[in-house]
Amino acid sequence: xxxxxxxxxARSAAHPPYRILIVDDDAAIRELTASVLTRCGxxxxxxxxxxxxxxxxxxxxxxxLVTDNHMPKVTGVELLRMVRAARLPLPVIMxxxxxxxxxxxxxxxxxxxxxxxxxxxxxxxxxxxxxxxxAAAANRAQPGASPV
Numbered sequence: 001x002x003x004x005x006x007x008x009x010a011r012s013a014a015h016p017p018y019r020i021l022i023v024d025d026d027a028a029i030r031e032l033t034a035s036v037l038t039r040c041g042x043x044x045x046x047x048x049x050x051x052x053x054x055x056x057x058x059x060x061x062x063x064x065l066v067t068d069n070h071m072p073k074v075t076g077v078e079l080l081r082m083v084r085a086a087r088l089p090l091p092v093i094m095x096x097x098x099x100x101x102x103x104x105x106x107x108x109x110x111x112x113x114x115x116x117x118x119x120x121x122x123x124x125x126x127x128x129x130x131x132x133x134x135a136a137a138a139n140r141a142q143p144g145a146s147p148v
Contacts (some may be wrong), residue, residue: 015041019060023053023067023079023094029118030100033066033095036122036130043076054082062090062135066116069096080110091136093128095120 020042024030027048034044045060051073053065065083066111069076080092092113113132116124 008062017041018063019043020063020064020129021053021056021064023043023048023050023071023076024063025049025071029068033125034147036125040126042129050076050079050082053079056084057083057088057090063114063136064093064129065090066093066095066129068118069094070098077110080112084110092131093132095125 004115022030022033022036022037022044023046024033025048030046030048033068034046037044045056045062047056048069050067052065056076057065057091065079067076068078074082076096080094083092085091093114093116094112095118097118113135114128116128
């Protein structure tokens with residue numbers, strides 16, 4: 001992942017930064033993703049697998065979940081099912097080298113806001129994150145809207 005060409009603020013000075021939970025069992029990818037997002041003004045927490053992420057999701061609220069799929073203990077797909085079953089109002093970006101497309105097309109609980117195919121660039125990450133957070137903010141402004 002290359003460093004971003006430009007850094008835009010995650011929110012204006014009047015609003016707190018967006019909170020993002022990054023989940024990846026590869027420490028290098030997890031740390032680099034968190035670093036890119038942090039440098040752009042996002043408040044980032046990281047988890048090494050789906051089980052640790054689920055614990056974080058039960059203790060804190062986030063604006064976005066970015067998760068790998070192939071992880072020990074709880075996979076990204078399993079984590080996504082748990083998030084949807086708990087009705088957490090959280091958009092999810094699935095970032096993985098191999099995405100289980102058949103699962104996504106057959107199970108409505110697995111709808112994600114976006115997918116990122118690994119390897120992805122910092123620009124792809126930031127563009128996707130910004131687009132999803134903008135869409136989620138627009139949805140929240142509409143009464144009765146569901147997460148992206």
